[in-house]
Amino acid sequence: MSDRGRRYAPNNDARDASGQNGRHFQLNLSEEQLNTSSDAADLQSYANTGSIPYAPELSSGARSAHDQRTQQKEAKEHRKRNKVKARKNKRIFTITWIAMVVLVSLMISSYLIGGSNDFLAVGRMETEVEVTIPENVTREELTDILYQCHAIEKPEFFSLYCRLTTNMDYFVAGTYKVQTNLDYEALINELQGGPDLGDEVTVMFPEGMTVEQFAAILEENGLHTKDEILEACNSSDFDSYDAVSRIPNADEKYYKLEGYLFPDTYDFFENDSVEAILNRFLNNFENRLDDELRADIATSGYSLDEIVTLASIIQAEAANTDDMYMISAILHNRLRDGAEHDIYSLDCDSTLYYPYKSASDAPEGYISRYSTYLNNGVSGLPAGAICNPGLDAIDAAVHPSKEGSEYYYFCHDGDGNPYYAATMDEHMMNLAEAGLL
Structure with missing residues (x-):
């Protein structure tokens, strides 16, 4: 075999420096190969040392098998770590879940215990x-x-x-x-069971009393203060009553409930509320107006509030029940065709000082806006009632006397005897006879 084809060949006869037989390798390389091959240089270096620690590269098949074993090992380690982590997470979840259950149970128990204690009034302050x-x-x-x-x-x-x-x-x-x-x-x-209302108190309210007089009597009997009652009389707390709900001009009135507190004898209790007291008056008013009277009011040409206002003037002016029906006729005549007789207002002294009863009660120079000596508009009536009329006055306002159909004037002497006149001349003669001139 030529030198060109020989990579290296052993020299069987060579011996080592100690004289003992040994196997040595002789490497024959050309100068060109030495200069161009790093592998050859490495081999030459290995040759000089007497041995060649040479490890050939793995083939592609061997490398693939090696990688697969490495991946399997890594996967096994990963699964092992995941199992450890899962066991740890499970313990944390279990502990957290138990803590939440305990907490919620404690909250529910506390809530139910609090409700039970309140139901039984356990631990509640005693006052x-x-x-x-x-x-x-x-x-x-x-x-x-x-x-x-x-x-x-x-x-x-x-x-x-x-x-x-x-x-x-x-x-x-x-x-x-x-x-x-x-x-x-x-x-x-x-x-x-109802409130403890205290002792019973009986109070009599005569016909023709004003709201202020009602309030003063109630206060005198220990049934709230006058101011509390007057404030309630201007509130909207009683609009559930049919009569009160139909008041068209509450903001123009001195007292909204004036005219609707029915005069009568009442039994109250010391601890009655203001609402309970006024409800008694208003219920009585609603009950006293029967269906027949309500029907007659509906066909009278006047509203209920106007009839109550007219009745309050009749109540304040009349000397007795028969006089009420005659005065009603005179006032109706004035309202209907008074202008034809040069009469343009009702001219009733009882309206001059309202809500005061007389000039002595009113401030000096005081004139009420309810005064019927003033022009009271189209209706000829003041904005509201001047007192609380009884049932006779209300009935008289709806059913004026036919005997008084020709009269337009009236007056009374000191004993309350009435005088009626159709003309101003007759009225002047009546005033003189009554001792009023």
Whole structure:
């Protein structure tokens, strides 16, 4: 074999420096190969050392198998780590879930215990509070009222209890003084039993009294202050009544309820509310106007409020019941065709100083805007009643006397005897006879 084809060849006869037989390699390379091959240089270097630590590269197949084993090993390690992490996460989730269950259970238990304690009035402060229940109170209104007064502490529990056990129709309107240590059942029984109204008070109100006089008498009998009653008489708290709801000009009146507080004898209680007291008057007014009288008012050509206003003037001017019907006829005549007789207003002295009863009660120089000596507009009537008329005066306002159909003037002497006249000349003669000139 030529030298060109030989890469290297062993020299079997060579011996090492110690004289012992050994196997040596002899590397024969051309100068060109030495200069161009880094592999050859490496081999030459290895040859000089006497050995060739040579490791050939892996084939592509061997490399693929090696990579696959490495990936399998890494995947196994990854799965192992995931299992460890999963066990750790499971423990954290379990602990968190248990903590949440315990927390929610504690919250629900605390809520239910609080509701149960309120239901039984356990731990509630012991004191007395004032509770005012309106007419036709709803469950929501009652719950809020009691909560605001600290009679209950858990409104949602009380509302649920009322929904399941209580008829709201049985609650009695009024002002109550209740203890805050009452359980739900005792509290409801207290409010459905009615307030402690105190002793009974009987008060008589004569016909023709004004609202201010009503209020003063009520105050004298210990039934609220005059100011409280007068304020209520101008409120909208009583618009549920048919008569009051039809008042067309409440803002023009001195007192909205003037004329509608029916005069009578009433039994009140010391602790009656202002609303309860005025309701008694207004209910009586509604009941006294029967269907026949209401029908006659409807066909009279006047509204109910105008009839009440006219009746109040009749009440203040008349000496007796028969006189009421004659004065009614005279006032109707003036309102109907007074201008044809040079009479342009009602000219009733009783209207001069309202809401005062007389000049001595009124401030000096005072003239009421209700004065019928003034031009009272198209109707000829003042804006409202000047007192609270009785049933006779109301009936007279609707049914004027036919005997008085020709009269336009009237007056009374010191004893209350009436005089009627058709002309001014006759009226002047009557004034002289009555001692009024």
